[in-house]
Amino acid sequence: MDIELLHFRFSPYNEKVRWALDLKRVPHLRRSLLPGPHFRTVRPLTGQSATPILRVEDRWIAGSSLILDILDARYPTPPLYPADPRLREEAIEVERVFDEELGPRVRRALLATLIEDAGYITRVFGGDKPAYIRLPYRLTFPFAKGLIARGNGITGRGKRRRRLGCRRDRALNRGRSLGQDRLSRG
Ligand SMILES: N[C@@H](CCC(=O)N[C@@H](CS)C(=O)NCC(=O)O)C(=O)O
Numbered sequence: 001m002d003i004e005l006l007h008f009r010f011s012p013y014n015e016k017v018r019w020a021l022d023l024k025r026v027p028h029l030r031r032s033l034l035p036g037p038h039f040r041t042v043r044p045l046t047g048q049s050a051t052p053i054l055r056v057e058d059r060w061i062a063g064s065s066l067i068l069d070i071l072d073a074r075y076p077t078p079p080l081y082p083a084d085p086r087l088r089e090e091a092i093e094v095e096r097v098f099d100e101e102l103g104p105r106v107r108r109a110l111l112a113t114l115i116e117d118a119g120y121i122t123r124v125f126g127g128d129k130p131a132y133i134r135l136p137y138r139l140t141f142p143f144a145k146g147l148i149a150r151g152n153g154i155t156g157r158g159k160r161r162r163r164l165g166c167r168r169d170r171a172l173n174r175g176r177s178l179g180q181d182r183l184s185r186g
Contacts, residue, residue: 003028004055006042008035009125012103013064017052020068024075034125034137036144049151065095104152112154115145 005021007014009032021028033041039049046053046062053060054067056074061067072080081088114121118141126134137144148154 001027001029002057005030005052006033006038006045006054007031007052008033008038009128011051012098012106013050014052016064017054017067017071020071020080023078023080024071026071026075032125032128034129034133035121035148036141037137039147065099108152108154111148111152115141115148115154118142118145 003021003026005017005028007018007030018030033051038051042049042051042053042062045055045060048062050062052064052067053062054070055061056070061070068080081091114124118138122134122138122141126137129137149156
C-alpha cells in the first residue's frame with residue numbers, strides 16, 4: 001500500500017490527519033503506537049519523535065500540517081482548505097492556533113492526569129493491542145512516565161497549585177461559615 005500512517009489512537013494532531021485521510025477516502029494502512037516506546041520506531045524514520053507520521057510511497061513525512069498539504073496536493077478532491085486566498089489564510093491561522101496554542105495545553109492537562117494511572121493509559125493508547133503487548137507496557141509504564149512528562153512540560157506544579165487551591169477554597173468556605181466574607185491576616 002502506498003500510504004501508511006503511524007499514529008497514537010488519541011491525539012488532536014493524529015485525529016486531524018485521520019480526518020483528512022477519511023474525508024478524501026484515501027486507502028491506507030494504520031499502525032498505532034504506544035507513547036514512550038513509539039520513539040524507537042518514529043525517530044529512525046523521521047529524525048524526530050512526534051506522531052503522526054505518514055509514509056507516501058517510500059518517503060516518511062512528519063508534522064500534521066505538512067502531511068495535510070501533501071495529501072491535498074496528491075488527492076485534491078475534496079480540498080481541505082478554501083480556494084479563496086483570504087479564507088485560506090484564515091483557515092491556516094485557525095489551524096495554527098489549535099496546533100501551537102490550544103493543542104499543547106489541552107494535551108498537557110490531559111496527560112498530567114492520565115500518566116498517574118498506568119492501567120488506564122494502557123487501555124486508552126493500547127486498547128487495540130493484544131495482552132502480550134499491553135501487559136509489559138503497563139508494567140514498564142513507570143519508566144516511560146518521566147519521558148512523557150518531560151516531553152510535554154509536565155512539571156507537577158499544576159498539581160501543587162490545584163492542591164493549594166483546594167486548601168484555599170476549604171479555608172474560604174470555613175471563613176464563610178463563620179460569617180466572614182474573606183480571609184484576612186488581621
Ligand atoms: N507539530 C506536530 C505536533 C505533533 C505532536 O505533538 N504529537 C504528539 C502527540 S499529541 C506526539 O507524538 N508526542 C510524542 C513525541 O513528541 O515524542 C504536528 O502537527 O504533527
